[in-house]
Amino acid sequence: MGAPNFWCRNFREANTSCPLRAIRKILKQSLDELTRATKRQPMSRRHYDLPPFTTLAAFEAAARHLSFKNAAQDLSVTPGAVSHQIKALEGELGTPLFRRQHRGVELTQEGEALYETLAASFGQISRQLARIRQVGGSETVTVGSTTAVAALWLSPTIIDFWREYPEINVNQVTQDTPFMSVQGFDFIISYGRLSNRPDTHTPIYRDDLVPVAAPELAHQLASCSLDDLANQRLIHLKAHNPSWTQWEEWFQRLDFKGTLGQGASVTSYSVALQIARKGAGVALGWRRLVQPMLDSGKLAIIEPFSVTAPHQFYLVGPPDEALSENAKALKQWLMSGFDKVSI
Helix, strand or coil: CHHHHHHHHHHHHCCCCCHHHHHHHHHHHHHHHHHHHHHHCCCCCCCCCCCCHHHHHHHHHHHHHCCHHHHHHHHCCCHHHHHHHHHHHHHHHCCCCEEEECCEEEECHHHHHHHHHHHHHHHHHHHHHHHHHCCCCCCCEEEEECHHHHHHHHHHHHHHHHHHCCCCCEEEEECCCCCCCCCCCCEEEEECCCCCCCCEEEEEECCEEEEEECHHHHHHCCCCCHHHHHCCCEEEECCCCCCCCCHHHHHHHCCCCCCCCCCEEECCHHHHHHHHHCCCCEEEEECCCCHHHHHCCCCEECCCCCEECCCCEEEEECCHHHCCHHHHHHHHHHHHHHHHCCC
8 A cells, every 4th residue: 555655655755757767766765665664674683593405405415525625516506606605504503513635625613513413314215205295106114324234234134035025025224323213213233222212112032242354364263362462463443333332441441450452443344344354454343243254264263262242233113003004014023034044
């Protein structure tokens, strides 16, 4: 109702002898009034009080690749655009998220915490969207695990499951950072209980921790002392999950009081096993988990040392009554597999 009067009023006040000049004057007065009205309005707050999604997406990609260049390729933008978005996010948060170095970037402590949250959240969104997109057919089962558990046990077990249930699709989600939530999963495989989680924890098994190496090195170290073993090149796993047992804890459980020799550190259990397989060090092996590599002769146990793992492996997820029939079938298959064979 107010717009026509406004335009008419301004048109009457304009210099009507020159229509073009009148129109320009009207437009200028209109923009000026709109600007003043906008400044009088309080800024609307975003519902979740989040930064723009573009900045979060740019940060997640850069953190995942630890490279602005690779993130730019991932997002089909320029590295400069990624850098601009990162600086905008750091400016809004008031703290640096990356440490810029000569040959790349690395995450700060705040950056690591934000990346873990975003990666878990984006993954959950992706899985939920995948479920929504499914039209018809049988319901897909989604299982989460670490990359090592997936490669050494879960994937071969699912292949066997498909021979019996070819109509059931199973999605595997692997990550070596702790799962922040089981939402979007039918269940995840966790070493140790998830703290402060009401989800159902179904025990699978408790493993034994043994030193493993290439067969030739394992033969050379057979019946060696703990001192001799401690002075080997031990491959340390710097896991994101604090519950994973480390070499220091393993030696302590055997009442070893000495010091460990300098070793190598990796962030992937699969990489640790590959280094050991090549004869370049000694890895801490989960006996049942690495059983296929023991059976194939790729690895061998350095006898006679063994420590029972302090935690069990669990299937973590909703109670059985909340699972789909397909998820129940896979869960039963996974559980019965441990009863039938030693993996």
